Amino acid sequence: MINLDFYTIFWREMLEIRKKLWRFIASGLVMPALYLITFGWGLGRGMRVGGGTYLEFVLPGIIALSAMNNSFSGVAVSLNISKLYSKTIEELLVSPISPYSIALGKVFAGCVRGLFSSMLLLLLGLILNVQIHITAMFFAILILTTFIFASFGVIAAMVTKSHEDMTNFNSFFILPMSFLSGTFFSPSGLPEPFSSLIMVYPLTHASLSLRAISQGQPVSAVSLLILCLYALAFFYLAVRAIKNLEI
Amino acid sequence: MIQLNELTKRFADIVAVDRVSLEVKASEVFGLLGPNGAGKTTTIRVLTTLCKPTSGTAFVGGHNVLSEPIAVKNLIGIAPQAINLESDLTVRENLEFHGRLHRMTRADRDKRIKELIEFIGLVEKQNSPVEHLSGGMKRRLLIARALMHRPKVLFLDEPTVGLDPQVRRKTWEMIRELKTKGITIFLTTHYIEEAENLCDRVGIMRKGRIIALGSPMALKKNIGETIIECREDNGYGYKFFKTRDEAIRYAEGIDCDVIIRESNLEDVFIKLTGERISD
Numbered sequence: 001m002i003n004l005d006f007y008t009i010f011w012r013e014m015l016e017i018r019k020k021l022w023r024f025i026a027s028g029l030v031m032p033a034l035y036l037i038t039f040g041w042g043l044g045r046g047m048r049v050g051g052g053t054y055l056e057f058v059l060p061g062i063i064a065l066s067a068m069n070n071s072f073s074g075v076a077v078s079l080n081i082s083k084l085y086s087k088t089i090e091e092l093l094v095s096p097i098s099p100y101s102i103a104l105g106k107v108f109a110g111c112v113r114g115l116f117s118s119m120l121l122l123l124l125g126l127i128l129n130v131q132i133h134i135t136a137m138f139f140a141i142l143i144l145t146t147f148i149f150a151s152f153g154v155i156a157a158m159v160t161k162s163h164e165d166m167t168n169f170n171s172f173f174i175l176p177m178s179f180l181s182g183t184f185f186s187p188s189g190l191p192e193p194f195s196s197l198i199m200v201y202p203l204t205h206a207s208l209s210l211r212a213i214s215q216g217q218p219v220s221a222v223s224l225l226i227l228c229l230y231a232l233a234f235f236y237l238a239v240r241a242i243k244n245l246e247i
Numbered sequence: 248m249i250q251l252n253e254l255t256k257r258f259a260d261i262v263a264v265d266r267v268s269l270e271v272k273a274s275e276v277f278g279l280l281g282p283n284g285a286g287k288t289t290t291i292r293v294l295t296t297l298c299k300p301t302s303g304t305a306f307v308g309g310h311n312v313l314s315e316p317i318a319v320k321n322l323i324g325i326a327p328q329a330i331n332l333e334s335d336l337t338v339r340e341n342l343e344f345h346g347r348l349h350r351m352t353r354a355d356r357d358k359r360i361k362e363l364i365e366f367i368g369l370v371e372k373q374n375s376p377v378e379h380l381s382g383g384m385k386r387r388l389l390i391a392r393a394l395m396h397r398p399k400v401l402f403l404d405e406p407t408v409g410l411d412p413q414v415r416r417k418t419w420e421m422i423r424e425l426k427t428k429g430i431t432i433f434l435t436t437h438y439i440e441e442a443e444n445l446c447d448r449v450g451i452m453r454k455g456r457i458i459a460l461g462s463p464m465a466l467k468k469n470i471g472e473t474i475i476e477c478r479e480d481n482g483y484g485y486k487f488f489k490t491r492d493e494a495i496r497y498a499e500g501i502d503c504d505v506i507i508r509e510s511n512l513e514d515v516f517i518k519l520t521g522e523r524i525s526d
């Protein structure tokens with residue numbers, strides 16, 4: 001029998017999204033819109049990268065970025081609150097649902113949040129008539145990206161012991177990744193050791209792959225493999241973190 | 248139904264629960280009575296699989312909490328001390344979520360939700376978000392949620408803390424009604440009357456240890472059923488007597504203002520520790 005327990009957790013998250021739909025849409029739009037304005041029109045106006053406009057260059061990166069941010073913080077923040085303050089996580093921990101199902105439900109909900117905001121951006125791009133190619137692979141990469149960072153969000157929420165810890169987690173992992181992962185520029189131009197180091201970041205592979213697709217080029221198999229490995233590893237660690245949680 | 252053998256739980260530098268052994272029979276109401284920090288909540292957390300014992304064993308319904316947590320989770324319902332309802336969700340949604348977590352069918356959930364919101368008297372509030380409820384309503388909803396999946400064993404951690412006397416009495420009635428349905432109830436409290444009025448047996452806990460265990464009646468008999476409080480220069484002195492006659496005879500022989508009354512569980516605590524439970 002297929003275990004559908006994860007759906008209970010997912011259902012609860014969707015209930016919350018439905019209740020706060022407008023706030024959810026608005027907050028999902030603010031940051032990407034700011035990035036688009038700053039880097040697309042402000043900084044990059046008239047600039048041309050690799051034959052296209054800077055906006056065409058930067059949009060896939062910003063989509064990856066916003067997929068990451070929304071899936072990560074959508075999971076990490078609420079789970080952290082539920083662990084540290086509202087204690088609602090105890091309701092899950094004393095139910096017969098397994099850590100695996102809890103993780104899967106939370107991660108899928110994070111995927112929805114991440115995908116939703118990247119879809120909004122994509123829509124924004126279409127409205128602005130940004131010329132990019134979209135294929136099924138584009139969406140597959142996006143799903144993979146949100147899965148990775150939603151899992152990362154579970155891990156972050158489980159291992160941090162305070163709200164400050166969470167802020168640190170953001171400044172040491174998420175923020176550097178946001179700026180260095182080839183979201184706004186091509187990482188190949190960076191000097192060593194940075195250019196190699198950056199290839200460790202999963203977001204780099206997400207933005208590179210999305211950009212390749214958007215320019216009608218094939219996705220690097222290595223990037224795809226790395227993303228899959230990250231997804232598996234992070235999800236595994238997320239389940240473990242819930243299993244080992246003692247509060 | 249519940250069995251603790253030399254259960255110990257240690258946090259970094261404190262022993263929160265110290266070699267506690269006790270047994271609770273099916274459909275008994277058992278109460279842990281003790282001051283703040285006695286280790287009551289920690290004991291419940293071990294029994295409800297939230298916290299691993301440092302040493303010793305704990306069984307619920309014959310299942311070891313450490314090695315068979317799922318079997319234990321299926322048997323128990325918990326109303327924790329810290330109110331952990333989903334405050335964005337409504338009364339109904341909170342119960343529905345709990346029912347789903349316990350894999351109840353839709354029809355069964357709907358039926359049970361109807362029963363429970365009547366039981367706790369929140370029919371009018373069923374579609375209000377929990378954040379709009381009063382403290383007493385939240386406590387009652389917490390108990391209803393714990394009952395949603397029809398557990399055999401119910402853990403109530405300070406079920407009436409912060410409630411006014413009237414609502415407290417109503418909650419006691421609820422708990423008594425549950426007992427008649429054969430549910431085993433394990434509760435904690437630092438209210439003397441709650442332990443005396445509600446519990447078949449009481450464990451008095453202090454600094455992680457159970458210092459007395461038995462029915463409220465037996466515990467009181469042990470120290471003497473009648474008490475003389477005698478005003479002294481520095482507060483009150485207590486004397487314990489087996490019978491009222493003995494107490495009266497003693498009171499006639501001394502020269503100070505006295506109060507003669509029946510003993511209560513607070514006196515048991517004072518006799519054993521020299522301290523009061525409250526304040």
Ligand SMILES: Nc1ncnc2c1ncn2[C@@H]1O[C@H](COP(=O)(O)OP(=O)(O)OP(=O)(O)O)[C@@H](O)[C@H]1O
Nearest residue numbers: 247258261263282283284285286287288289290437
């Ligand atoms: N997670 C924890 N980490 C460290 N110490 C803890 C933890 N939980 C409880 N303690 C300590 O264990 C002791 C027992 O706490 P517990 O909450 O079990 O007491 P209690 O009897 O429920 O008290 P109260 O009446 O205040 O609820 C206290 O000294 C408390 O500080």
Ligand SMILES: [Mg+2]
Nearest residue numbers: 287288289328
């Ligand atoms: Mg407590």
